[in-house]
Amino acid sequence: MSSSSSSSVSDNAGSTVPNTLRVATAPAAPAVVHGINIQSRVPIVLDLNEANYTAWVRAFAAVFGQYGLGNHIDGTAPPQGDYDWVQNDCAIMxxxxxxxxPDLLTAVSTDDDTAYSLWRGVRKIFHDNRSARAVYLNAKFRTFLQGDLSVLAYCTRMKAMADRLGDLGFPITNTDLVQNIIRGLNPRLHHYVSHLTLCKRLPSFHEARSMVQMEEHHLAESAKLQATSALIAQAQRGVQPPPPVYGTTSGSSPSTNTRSSTTSSPSKKKRKKQTTSSGSSSTTPPGSSSSALTGFSPNINPWTGVVQAWPFPAAPRPTAGLLGARPAMSAP
Known part of the structure; x- marks a missing residue:
């Protein structure tokens, strides 16, 4: 049974097989291949409207390399009379x-499909007019800015565009990718550019992304601390003494204090005299001020209303001989 070649094999589109398929591995048995749940191994559905071709190819390359199926998509001629190879090829299809x-499948599938024909048809669709597509994609890559994106989302988009340019035959080096990421950073992170560029060596993409992410996190935490400190300072500047508690015998309303401090009115002396004469009693006669009593409001007079009193007649003496009898009650 033939195996995948150690050298890269290209099709008419000029694309090479992934690196994981350049090492010869023994193919798995059809029973093992047929039991693979491809949806769990390759969770990506390739779509013309999505920029997921690179991730799709890498996911499939990992499966092909694990089970020794690279010779099904690298252009190797199928062996004659090898039924295991045919079964594995049908499983890949x-x-x-x-x-x-669905629209992409309609564009590439025919009645004479093989795993290699499907794989090559997909690559041709995504590599058609690759020079023109690379021009526009490269222009977008060179002018892309972070804006309101987070550092993670920004770096992920830059990496996706670099991968697509590599798929089109115009690879982006690590130095070019990192420099372009630094160029498009948000102005609030511009102070960190010198820290990245003054290093003895330019960090890798993953290192640069982690460093800028840490700085973004530091700025966010600093902003939270500043906001908290501002609220505390504002609260301290606006602190006022607690208002007096009205309705208690120990306190009085501000208007009463003002009047007592400015003038010495006769009513105050009268109230003081009434309080001394009443002793420990907390009740006040009708018409007097009740604002100093607990539970009373100065605007409400609880003594208003009509009070009726009726005399109760004296009970007659019981009649002799009728002791124990209930005395008769006279009508009022």
Whole structure:
């Protein structure tokens, strides 16, 4: 049984097989291949409207390399009379049918499909007019700015565009990618540019992303602390003494205090005299001020209303001989 070649094999589109398929591995048995759940191994559905071709290819390359199926998509001629190879090829075809969007599947499938023909057809669609597509994609890559995106989302988009340019035959080096990421950072992170560029060596993409993410996190935490400190300072500047408690015998209303401090009115002396004469009693006669009593409001006079009193007649003496009898009650 033939195996995948150690050298890269290209098709008419000029694309090479992934690196994981350049090492010869023994193919798995059809029973093992048919038991693979491709949806769990390749969770990506390839779509013309989504920039997920690179991730889709890498996911499939990992499966092909794990089970020794690289010779099914690298252009190797199928061996004659090898039924295991035919069964594995049909299994790969079913995987591709399942992981292609309906419109894309219609564009690449024919009655004479093989795993290699499907794989090559997909690559041709995504590599058509690659020079013109690379021009526009490269222009977008060079002018892309972070804006309101987080550092993670910004770096992820830059990496996706770099991968797509590499798929089109115009690879982006790590230095170029990192420099372009630094160029498009949000102005609030511009102070960190010198820290990245003054290093003895330019950090890798993953290192630069982690460093800028840490700085973004530091700025966010600093902003939270400043906001909290501002609220505390504002609260301290606006602190006022607690208002007096009205309605208690120990306190009085501000208007009463003002009047007592400015003038010495006769009513105050009268109230003081009444309080001394009443002793410990907390009740006041009708018409007097009740604002100093607990539970009373100065605007409400609880003594208003009509009070009626009726005399109760004296009970007659019981009649002799009728002791124990209930005395008769006279009508009022």
């Amino acid at each position: 079913s995987w591709l049918y399942n992981r292609l969007a």
